[in-house]
Amino acid sequence: MMRIVQSAVAVVLVAVPGLPCAIAQPAAAGQTVTVTLSNFAFEPEHLRLKVGVPVRLRLVNDSSGAHDFSAPAFFAASSFPPGTSAPKDGDVDVAGHDSVEINLIPRTAGTYRLRCTHFLHGLFGMHGSIEVSP
Numbered sequence: 001m002m003r004i005v006q007s008a009v010a011v012v013l014v015a016v017p018g019l020p021c022a023i024a025q026p027a028a029a030g031q032t033v034t035v036t037l038s039n040f041a042f043e044p045e046h047l048r049l050k051v052g053v054p055v056r057l058r059l060v061n062d063s064s065g066a067h068d069f070s071a072p073a074f075f076a077a078s079s080f081p082p083g084t085s086a087p088k089d090g091d092v093d094v095a096g097h098d099s100v101e102i103n104l105i106p107r108t109a110g111t112y113r114l115r116c117t118h119f120l121h122g123l124f125g126m127h128g129s130i131e132v133s134p
């Protein structure tokens with residue numbers, strides 16, 4: 001039991017976004033940013049966006065089971081085109097072998113946590129970050 005608790009703490013520490021490990025240019029205006037969800041990872045796991053630059057997030061679930069893209073603070077800090085709205089609870093469900101597209105404009109610089117809220121998926125590595133630069 002103690003071992004499980006210790007490894008859970010370690011994963012939480014790793015999950016707190018620090019320095020981005022991938023050096024990628026922030027997405028350009030109108031760009032589609034594709035994120036693949038699988039057992040148990042987001043690819044890429046670190047997204048880079050810019051304040052005020054509209055992007056289309058394309059969430060592709062590569063596995064047969066459902067996953068979600070949960071980033072409540074990020075969605076709360078974004079705006080959405082007329083006729084669309086923020087995902088409920090900042091959480092986008094993606095069914096197995098399905099995809100979901102979301103158009104948005106990041107509004108506040110910061111680094112936001114991303115995770116899958118399905119039981120144990122975050123612990124198994126399904127977490128990442130979204131960095132919004134000014």
Ligand SMILES: [Cu+2]
Nearest residue numbers: 067116118121
């Ligand atoms: Cu998942």
